Amino acid sequence: MSETMEKFILVVAEISILIVACMFALGGIQSQDAAVNITHKSAVNEERRLFTSLEITEQVTYTGAEVLQSIRQMKTLDANIRVVNKYFYSSDDIESIDVSGVDLSRTYVVSYIRDSQGKVQTIVFT
Structure with a gap:
């Protein structure tokens, strides 16, 4: 080649x-x-x-029964609950709490009070 x-x-x-x-x-x-x-x-x-x-674009509402259920689960939720002007503290004994102020036939609007880390401190039903 x-x-x-x-x-x-x-x-x-x-x-x-x-x-x-x-x-x-x-x-x-x-x-x-x-x-x-x-x-x-x-x-x-x-x-x-x-x-x-x-x-959240729309208001979240709870029935009176759902508010009562939330009060029963306060210890699990680890948050205080306010219904109109009545306070329920998570440290309270659930069996001795007077829930007669919760109107079962009413609808409540819920809002949340949070601490600086974003953890829910109080659930407010109005």
Whole structure:
């Protein structure tokens, strides 16, 4: 084989290797771009879910029976309860609490008083 033919084959081989390397690099760049896009979309969706889950758009109401059930579960809830102007403390004995002020036929609107860490301190039924 002549010397020029050998040089030609080497040049063709080098160009082929360069093209294959460029194709692998392009594939890697496309994969990284897709991963960044997926991560960005995931973060945006997570933020949207987080923000919408923190906002309550409608008033939450409880029946008198549900308020009574909440009073019964004060120790589990680890929160004080206020019904209109009557306070029930989680440290009180549940069996001796006078719940006659809770109107079972009424509907109560609930709100929460939280501490600086976000833990519910008092559940307020008005």
